[in-house]
Amino acid sequence: QVQLVESGGGLVKPGGSLRLSCAASGFTFSDYYMSWIRQAPGKGLEWVSYISSSGSTIYYADSVKGRFTISRDNAKNSLYLQMNSLRAEDTAVYYCARVVGHDLDYWGQGTLVTVSS
């Protein structure tokens, strides 16, 4: 069955960096576009970034553009999110999700990123 498992979250100081990973299994990872979505504590969902199956097409939300970098390693069935210049407002649970069309059909359980001094 499809499984997405995020890791790499934790506590980081403002201005710091963190790299999130998402390990995929149960499907042919290289066939699918993937996405990162985040949810601040007690708040709604916010789409963060999207990457095509080959990695050639990438989109970012304006709120993270220039600070976050999405990437993937199809040989390792893994999706990544490099987060630099972190701010308090980046504090959230970060989910990876599989993209089908314009929909997110499978989601991981999320990893919590806390940006605080």
Add this chain to the structure above:
Amino acid sequence: QSALTQPASVSGSPGQSITISCTGTSSDVGGYNYVSWYQQHPGKAPKLMIYEVSNRPSGVSNRFSGSKSGNTASLTISGLQAEDEADYYCSSYTSSSTYVVFGGGTKLTVL
């Protein structure tokens, strides 16, 4: 402020029907048939309930249905059950550089 507007909360009694609205613009909801709905129980990951306005993924109850009129999409849940109590989010493809936008979410309470 979210790009798509949803009511903060709705409620209904078991067996009743409720509808959640999701209002956008001609650049997102009104311009494309790429509206999705997600259900999220507390502490859990979101689950896709409706895609492309009115299609249900395999395994989703036919009590859930979607529709769209102009710039407003709607999710209807019929025959409300206690397990339907959750947060619901709409999303839409957008022609802006953002690519995908979400609504602010609606908390459904089953009385």
